[in-house]
Amino acid sequence: MQQNVKSTLSVLFALTTLVACGGGGSDSSNTGGTGGTGGTGGTGGSIAPAPVWTAGQFNDESQFKNFCVAPRSGTDPFNGGVYPDKAGTAMHEKMWLRSWNNRTYLWYREVADLDPTSYSIPAYFALLKTSAVTDSGVAKDQFHFTENTAEYQQQSQSGVSSGYGIEWSVVSTSAPRSFTVAYTEPNSPAALAGVKRGDFLLEVDGVDFVNDSSSAGVNTLNAGLFPDSTGETHSFKFRTAENTEVSYQLSSANIASSPVQNAKVITTTSGPVGYFQFNSYIVPAQQQLIDAIELFRDAAVSELVVDLRYNGGGLLALASQLGYMVTGPDIIQGRFFERLQFNDKYPTTNPITGSTLAPTPFYTREIDYEAGTLTNTTLPSLNLSRIYVLTTDDTCSASEAFMNGLRGVDVEIIQIGGKTCGKPYGFYPQDNCGTTYFTIQFSGINFKGFGDYADGFNPTSSPVFAADVKGCAVADDFSRALGDPQENLLEVALYYINNNSCPTLPGSAVTTALGARNATGSALSGLITPNGPAVKDPSDRVLNNSIRQPIRDQQE
Incomplete structure (x- = not known):
């Protein structure tokens, strides 16, 4: 088999808030033009006349692309060459968003065609999505966002982002x-x-983090939690799991993400069990996953626990590779990992690449993600037909695709933890004028034709619905380190491995231990009534990281 792999393969794991380029307020330059660009523009040259909106008429997006309020200049440090930006107006940027969205958005028919003139660029983009809800009443599209292009590219290619190196579990952003x-x-x-x-x-720079609702206090909290640059020093006070107060002075830095952590072999009465914590499907994870799988293969593990509780997603190709590595050719037997479905304008063609649609295979070889090509190096594999997956509502996107893809080839998934976030969708990130836009463009279907898990995969001992997965509902446990065999989720997984059931017998040591260890955040969930202004939500990183971007131009 020969496969062409052409793409900028990337994933977002940003610590910043949503950022938009150029824009803000209404357009004062919306005169002239008849729906096209009205001129050639050019950095440092004359500004092209602003296009005019006409209801129901969607011009080709290329007429508006790269016409910017604030054109970038100089050399693009990530892709080489000169930036394509030309001098334009906010209306150019919004009309590009409108046409691009109408052509590629999965639910374009559910988007009202509003006149963009009076909206800022970020506000207008926020309106370009469906308002429909799922069966449970939550928004069908929770994954519509933007990111500063330079920051996105830095993280996607190197796994580096600015901050302190803390992954937060968030129950409430308001007091x-x-x-x-x-x-x-x-x-x-x-x-x-x-x-x-x-x-x-408890505190950030002396401000009560839990209760302060003043504007000045919230600004101080945000400034400390989300530093604008490296080298900023801020003070933090915490209450530990042991109920003592500790304080730290932390200086922000560029943080290199380590997506695979705590890979280990655990000895049990049922045999050696492999465990690893997997935080993000980003490029640096490929070699770390290979190293972990080789460790488990050499130890001849009989079972595997994949800890995806904080994995918001990433590269679909990497999820496919992991699917192959935990199973292997004898189990996959030539079946595919996932098939993509775009909107009804493109039943057989990928609207982004123009290629004929073909299923995403289980990739059996290493990928050169920088070049976008498959190598000749075959991935290691474990030949396991059953996988234990640890999940929370932060388990999203490519992590769910990993579960769904394996279920599609009859690999048994035992789910331990909480219901996943519910994102059977993905997108091709698109830069325009220094902002990268993410809008849902496809849904993913496994080999059996299933992809309806918009409300998440739900662990239960008695599955009823298609998105129910055999397993145990368990609260996250912050009193133990991840990878500790006595941490709630891992402990239940090990119990299930040894007993083929959840630990529900009265008086059992496991049940007693679990009852005594409540997660700090989980214990508050459902008891909090948020009030007042909210701080920025670091959980947006989960959404920002939920990129199920496939390898483009896949061909068997």
Whole structure:
């Protein structure tokens, strides 16, 4: 088999808030033009006349692309060459969004064609999505966002982002607020200072994080939690899982993400069990996953626990590779990982690449993600027909595709933890004028034709619905380190491996232990009535990381 792989393969894992380029307020330059660009523009040259909106008429997006309020200049440090930006207006940027969205958005028929003139660029983009809800009443499209292009490219290609190296578990962003440290990146400022899993945030720069609702207080909290640059020093006070108060001075830095952590072999009465914590489907994860799988293969593990509880997604191709590595050719037997479906304008063609639609295979070889090509190096595999997956509502996108793809080839998934976020969708990130836009363009269907899990995969001992998965509903446990065999989710997985059931017998040691260990954040969930202004939500990183971008131009 020969496969062409052409793409800029990337994934977002940003610590910043949503950013838009150029724009703000209404357009004062919306005169002239008849729906096209009205001129050639050019950086440093005359500004092209602003296009005019006409209801129901959608000009080709190329007429508006790269005409910018604030054109970039110089050389693009990530892709080489000169930026394509030309001098334009906010209306150019909004009309590009309108045409691009109408052509490629999965639910374009459910988007009202509003006159963009009076909206800022970010406000207008926010309107270009469906308002429909799922069966459970939540928004069908929760994954419509933007990111500064330079920051997106830096993270996607190197796994580097700015901050302290803290992954937060968030219950509430409004008072009474609840942020708990889920984990820290190795060798990050937070890890080196001693911040650890289970630390509950009390103060930032002397401001009461839990209760302060003043504008000045919220500004201080946001400035400390989300520093604008590296080298900023801010003070943090926490209450630990042991109920003691600790304070740290943390300086922001560029943080290199370590997507695979705590890979280990655990000895059980049922045999050796492999475990690893997997945080993000980004490019650096490929070699780390290979190393972990080789560790498990050499130890001849009989079972595998994949900890995806904080994995918001990433590269669909990497999810496919992991699917192959945990199983292998004898189990997959030539079946595909996932088939993409675009909107009804493109039943057989990919609207982004122009290629004929073909299923995403289980990739059996390493990928050169920089070049976008498959190598000749075959991936290691474990030949397992059953996988244990640890999940929370932060488990999203490519992580769910991994579960769904394996279920499609009859690999048994045992789900331990909480219901996943519900994102059977994906997109091709698109830059325009320094902002990268993410809007749903396809849904994913496994080999059996299933992809309807918009409300998430739900662990239950008695599956009824198609998105129910055999397993155990367990609260996240912040009192133990990830990878500790006595941490709730992992402990239940190990119990299930040894007993083929959830730990529900009265008086059992596992049940007693679980009852005694409540997660700090989870214990507050459902009890909090948020009030007042909210701080920025670091959980947006989960959405920002939920990129199921496939390899383009797939051909068997």
